[in-house]
Amino acid sequence: MYFKELISGHPSYSQPIDFEVIKSNPPIIQKTTNFTPFDIIVRVASTSTSSLNINIDLTQTETFRSSIKKICAKFENDIKILAYVVKSQRKLIEYNAIYNAYLIGQISEEEFIKESENYVYSPQSINIKILLNKLECLFKYTGSDFSSSELAEIFQCKQENIEETLKQLPKIKFAPTII
C-alpha cells in the first residue's frame, strides 16, 4: 500500500496530496507539483484480526520531538539526582569503614581525624525549588523515609533548608529539628 493512499483523505491531513512514493529501499517520496513543505509522523495501526481496519494518526514531527525531549530531560535530571545520592552514600560507607578501623584499634585517633578530612563537607544554602525537585525525585524512586539530618547530609545542605522544603511536601512525614 502506498503512503499517498494511506494518508489522503485523512481528516487530520488537510493538504492536497500531490506526491508519489517511489518503491525503493529506503522509500523515496517525490513531489510532483509545488506544495507547502511539511514534516509529519504517520502512525498506522490495525487492531482487528478479522478485518483490515487501519487507523492512521498524523502528528507534527516537531511536536513529537519536543515531547520526547521533555521526557528525556526529566529522566536525565532524575538520573543526575540519584547518581549524586549514590555517590554520597558511597562516601558515607567509606567513612564508616574508616571509623570501624578506628574503633577496633587499627588506626589511631590522629590517623582517623586525618583520614576523615577527606569526607568533610560544608553545608550550603540551597534554593528551596531546587531542593524540592531533588527530594521529590528521591522519595518517588526510593519510597523510603529519610530524616531531615540524613537528607541534609546527602545533599550537603543546611538542615533548615531541608525542613523548609519538607513543608512543601505535606504528604511526607518528617520531624523538624528545632535548634
Add this chain to the structure above:
Amino acid sequence: MVLTKIGSSIEGKKLAFQCRKFYLQRPYKEERLDNIIVYPVRLSIFGIAIIDIELNPKVFFFNESSALNEGDEIRGEAIQAFSIKPIPDKNVKPATGKHKANFSYSKDKTYAVIEIPIRHILEKKDT
C-alpha cells in the same frame, strides 16, 4: 531532668549515648562554631543522651536553651548529636531483659537534640 519534647537539647563536656541503632554521619564544618569540623551521629530507636561531665565553664556553646547540668538527659525516637572530637568507642551491653543496646561516650564538647520524639509521645499527641 529528663527531656522528651522535640527540639530539646543538652550540651556537655562528655555525653553518654544509648540506642538500638547508631548511625554515623559524615563530618562537616559547623558554621555556627566558626567552621570547626564536627563529628555527627544519629541515635535511632529509643535514643538516650545523658550529660556525664558538665561543660567547664558551664556555658552553652551551641544552643542557649540546652540543658547543661550533670545527669540531664534527653530521650527520643531519634536523637541527632555532634561532638568536636570523634566518638571513641561503642559497646553493646544488655539494656533490658530482651534487648541489647549501644552505649557510647563522647570525648569533648558535645551537643545532642531530639529530632523525633519517642513513639508513645507521638501517638498520644495524635489522639
